[in-house]
Amino acid sequence: MEFSVDTSAGVRVGVAILPERIDAASCAELQAAAAGWLKQTANLVFDCSGLDFIDSSGLGVLVSTLRKTIEQDGDLKLACLGMKASMLMELTKAKRLFSIHPDAVSAIAAFHGGVRQ
Template sequence: MDITMDQHDGIGLVNLSGMLTSDTSESVRARVQSWYEQQDCPNVVFDLSRLDFMDSTGLGVLMAILKMINEKSGQMRIASMQKKPSTLLSITRAYRVLDIYDTVDAALASFQNQADETKAE
């Protein structure tokens, strides 16, 4: 499992590659949590374009990270999912809770669109 974390225009960007399983989940959660707590960006996009596989423990980690981000008044987006992780989200119906976008650019733009809508109100 490889993780890279960065910011793009004030939005956190987390790239996961490899396999998010019971063997890697706890270290992923700890690294993302530590990084997030040091950032000044409440909103985060997870780029899963290179995540080959995710089991239910991995999904649990994403849900725990979502909860942490929501508790800090932030929002999380999932982008560019491959077929196997996407199938898990369908089976578990986690797509009802997670905001999923086809591309990282679309996920990033959704934050801008949301900000524009808030200004218009």
């Protein structure tokens, strides 16, 4: 997973490129990484362009990370959801929880002014 901090929106936004799979076997790694990222900024963008599979435990990590960002007055935005991940978000109604953007640039820009979309 790659992680960088972007300040183009006027706030610190951490951008993480998620792996191809987030499942029971790999979600602990994402959860640990997210805990480190949250020490740098409460505003995160998860770039899902390479994400091909996510199961319920992976979705649980996304929701948990979202909750932690909100507790720190931040937000977690998702970008570049593929068809499979979009379908999971639709079926589970999780899309109501997340601000979903077509690309990481628009997700970062959505932090301008600190408005949760």
